[in-house]
Amino acid sequence: MKRNRKPILLAGGAIVLVVLVLGxxxxxxxxxxxxxxxxxxxxxxxxxxxxxxxxxxxxxxxAVGSVVAVQGVTLASEVPGTITEIxxxxxQMVDKGELLVRLDTSxxxxxxxxxxxxxxxxxxxxxxxxNLPPAGAVSAADIDAAAAKATQAAADVANxxxxxxRKTIRAPFSGRVGIRQVDLGQVxxxxxxIVSLQSSDPIYVDFSxxxxxxxxxxxxxxxxxxxxxxxxxxxxxxxxxxDAQVDIGTRNFAVRALVGNPEGKLRTGMFVxxxxxxxxxxxxxxxxxxxxxxxxxxxSVYVIKEPESESGEKQQIAEQAFVRLGERRxxxxxxxxxxxxxxxxxxxxxxxxxxxMAVTIRNDLAPEVNTDPNPPNE
Numbered sequence: 182m183k184r185n186r187k188p189i190l191l192a193g194g195a196i197v198l199v200v201l202v203l204g205x206x207x208x209x210x211x212x213x214x215x216x217x218x219x220x221x222x223x224x225x226x227x228x229x230x231x232x233x234x235x236x237x238x239x240x241x242x243x244a245v246g247s248v249v250a251v252q253g254v255t256l257a258s259e260v261p262g263t264i265t266e267i268x269x270x271x272x273q274m275v276d277k278g279e280l281l282v283r284l285d286t287s288x289x290x291x292x293x294x295x296x297x298x299x300x301x302x303x304x305x306x307x308x309x310x311x312n313l314p315p316a317g318a319v320s321a322a323d324i325d326a327a328a329a330k331a332t333q334a335a336a337d338v339a340n341x342x343x344x345x346x347r348k349t350i351r352a353p354f355s356g357r358v359g360i361r362q363v364d365l366g367q368v369x370x371x372x373x374x375i376v377s378l379q380s381s382d383p384i385y386v387d388f389s390x391x392x393x394x395x396x397x398x399x400x401x402x403x404x405x406x407x408x409x410x411x412x413x414x415x416x417x418x419x420x421x422x423x424d425a426q427v428d429i430g431t432r433n434f435a436v437r438a439l440v441g442n443p444e445g446k447l448r449t450g451m452f453v454x455x456x457x458x459x460x461x462x463x464x465x466x467x468x469x470x471x472x473x474x475x476x477x478x479x480x481s482v483y484v485i486k487e488p489e490s491e492s493g494e495k496q497q498i499a500e501q502a503f504v505r506l507g508e509r510r511x512x513x514x515x516x517x518x519x520x521x522x523x524x525x526x527x528x529x530x531x532x533x534x535x536x537x538m539a540v541t542i543r544n545d546l547a548p549e550v551n552t553d554p555n556p557p558n559e
Contacts, residue, residue, distance in 0.1 A: 225497075225539040225541040226530060226539070226540050227540070227543045228499070228527045228528075228529065228530035228540045229528045229548075230528055230542050230544060231469050231472060231525070231526060231550065232524070233516070233520050233524040233525070233526060234466065235464060235466060236466070237462045238462060238463060238508075238510065239462045239463075240458075241458055242397060242398060242456070243456055244454075245388060245452065245453070245455065246386045246387055246455040248385070248386055248448060248450060248451040248453060249386070249387050250380050250449045253356075253379040253449060254377070255374050255378075256353075256375045256376055256377070256378055257371075257372050257373055257374050258282075258350065258370070259371055260284075260371060261368070261370050262284030262285055262348050262368070263285040263366065263368050264284060264366060264368075264369065265284060266283035267282055267365055268282065269281050269358055269361070271359065272357065272360070274355070274356070274357050275352045275355065275356065277354050279351060281351060281375070281376070282363070282375055283348065283349050284348035284369065285348070286345045289341055289345045293345065296341050297338055300334035302334075304331045304335075350375065352378060357381050357445060358376045358378050359378070360376070361376045362375060362376060381447075381448075382442045382443050383418070383441050383442055384440055384447055385438070385439060386418065386437070386440050387435065387436070387438075388435075388455045389428075389433040389434065389436065390436060391433055392433065392434060398436065398457055399423060400419075400420050402460065403417065403418075403419060403457070404417065404438040405417055405455070406440050406447070406454070406455055406456075407453065408454065410451065411446055416440050416447065417441065418438045418439050418440030418441060419439060420436060420438050420457065422436070422437040423435075423436055424436065438457075465515045465516075465517075466515065466517075467510075467513040467514065468513065468528075469526075471512070471529055472526045472528045473514060474531055474532065479503045480504055481501050481504060482502055482504055482519075483500065483531050483534050484524055485498075485526070485527065496539060498538060499527055499531075499534045499536070499537075499538055499539075501536040504518065504519030505517045505519060512549075528547060529546075529547065529548065
């Protein structure tokens, strides 16, 4: 029996027709979406802006330093003895020559009394022999012997006094004593540590700088010192010594500054932040650091441009510009190339921009910019 193929052909043709119609509709939709995408204008992004400033800054070199006493010693006894008096309290300020510790000198004082008596007797004998008439029975040799005996007796007195003095320990200079390491009645041996003594005003601050800064620093340059121990206080001083050599391992050189410390807040061994201020200011361009987009391939900012649209109206767009940065000071950073004075850059909101994107400027939301920002005290 011969099968009728006409219905099958009609069904296949209908299916092909449906596929072609649906494909045409989908292609039309895709073309419409592409056209809409090409004509789509993203909405303007709200940003804050700042003008590129011309500033006059004295170049600064930053470093980390340590506080070192101008004079510092650990006091110890030179001779053995028993402590009979401790005349200081741990941590107090003492003056040069002030008594700190006295050792037992009862034996030495008895020896001193005997030596003084012997010295007086020897001197009287010498004076008596010296004043006898020339024709007397005393020879010149006897007079010389009496003189030598008197001198020896005087030396014995001085020797005992020296021993007593070494058993009386006084401050060799003014400063602050540390924690005492001895007790009343303790028997000291020569070299036993008693207490540390550190001068407190002025003090040294030692720090290091890379060799590139060697031509930028010299004795007399102003130094500012800060520490997190006293965040609201700064100390000023001056560079006193620049080391004569550069460390072969680190390629850094040592610097020592002399800093006033009238209240004694800075203590030996403290960690401090050091800023060396150059004497001559330089004219620079500066922008808020928040305007910079940092990237491995180069730092950039967005500059506000105002081209005219096709309708003749001015519009504000952001154009990306690559910059070279200099030193940072507070909220500002210096720009050595890529911008000109008077340019307007996006200060906040740059992270959401693309070059050529329209922006809306909202400087009423702009944060305050300061070269020396401090958080509010709460």
